[in-house]
Amino acid sequence: KQEVTQIPAALSVPEGENLVLNCSFTDSAIYNLQWFRQDPGKGLTSLLLIQSSQREQTSGRLNASLDKSSGRSTLYIAASQPGDSATYLCAVRLSNTGNQFYFGTGTSLTVIP
Amino acid sequence: DGGITQSPKYLFRKEGQNVTLSCEQNLNHDAMYWYRQDPGQGLRLIYYSQIVNDFQKGDIAEGYSVSREKKESFPLTVTSAQKNPTAFYLCASRKLAGGNTGELFFGEGSRLTVL
Numbered sequence: 001k002q003e004v005t006q007i008p009a010a011l012s013v014p015e016g017e018n019l020v021l022n023c024s025f026t027d028s029a030i031y032n033l034q035w036f037r038q039d040p041g042k043g044l045t046s047l048l049l050i051q052s053s054q055r056e057q058t059s060g061r062l063n064a065s066l067d068k069s070s071g072r073s074t075l076y077i078a079a080s081q082p083g084d085s086a087t088y089l090c091a092v093r094l095s096n097t098g099n100q101f102y103f104g105t106g107t108s109l110t111v112i113p
Numbered sequence: 114d115g116g117i118t119q120s121p122k123y124l125f126r127k128e129g130q131n132v133t134l135s136c137e138q139n140l141n142h143d144a145m146y147w148y149r150q151d152p153g154q155g156l157r158l159i160y161y162s163q164i165v166n167d168f169q170k171g172d173i174a175e176g177y178s179v180s181r182e183k184k185e186s187f188p189l190t191v192t193s194a195q196k197n198p199t200a201f202y203l204c205a206s207r208k209l210a211g212g213n214t215g216e217l218f219f220g221e222g223s224r225l226t227v228l
Contacts, residue, residue, distance in 0.1 A: 103155040
């Protein structure tokens with residue numbers, strides 16, 4: 001069974017700092033990996049989707065990379081802002097026909113003004 | 114604007130009562146999902162549906178039921194058989210054909226509290 005791990009569980013950084021969030025998965029035969037943001041008491045907002053054939057995806061200050069062979073993905077946030085404070089989750093899907101998404105437990109990010 | 118609407122946002126239930134959580138999407142997505150989120154745990158799949166009038170159990174389906182009578186709607190009923198129903202429930206959907214078929218979209222969630 002696919003297991004998805006996000007370490008650390010919580011992270012605090014000063015405003016303006018660049019930071020990296022980690023996502024590890026045990027089965028490298030993934031179809032895609034998706035990063036989400038969740039604000040307290042809210043649903044998940046999709047940030048970036050990386051297909052298995054891709055190495056990275058970028059959206060604004062966010063850059064997500066994927067290394068299937070090592071079972072890792074990173075989410076890089078440049079020039080962090082207090083508004084980036086949220087929980088960040090990653091999820092992997094194993095096949096094109098699969099409906100099972102495996103979620104990590106998330107990293108809670110606090111950006112200190 | 115297109116999106117997924119969940120209602121109600123907050124729901125209180127007495128023990129022994131069934132409750133139904135609504136999920137409606139206007140994204141023309143084929144597949145819809147229900148997840149449960151508990152503190153310190155990853156999202157767990159309750160049920161999913163790829164097509165009208167068809168749905169499959171997820172990892173924690175016991176005590177829950179669903180229907181998919183319309184493509185846009187996927188309501189979840191939490192029955193009295195669910196032993197620990199207090200949780201945050203999330204509905205999601207995605208396309209099954211065309212571009213970006215992998216991307217999963219979520220609603221704002223419904224928080225159920227059993228009194």
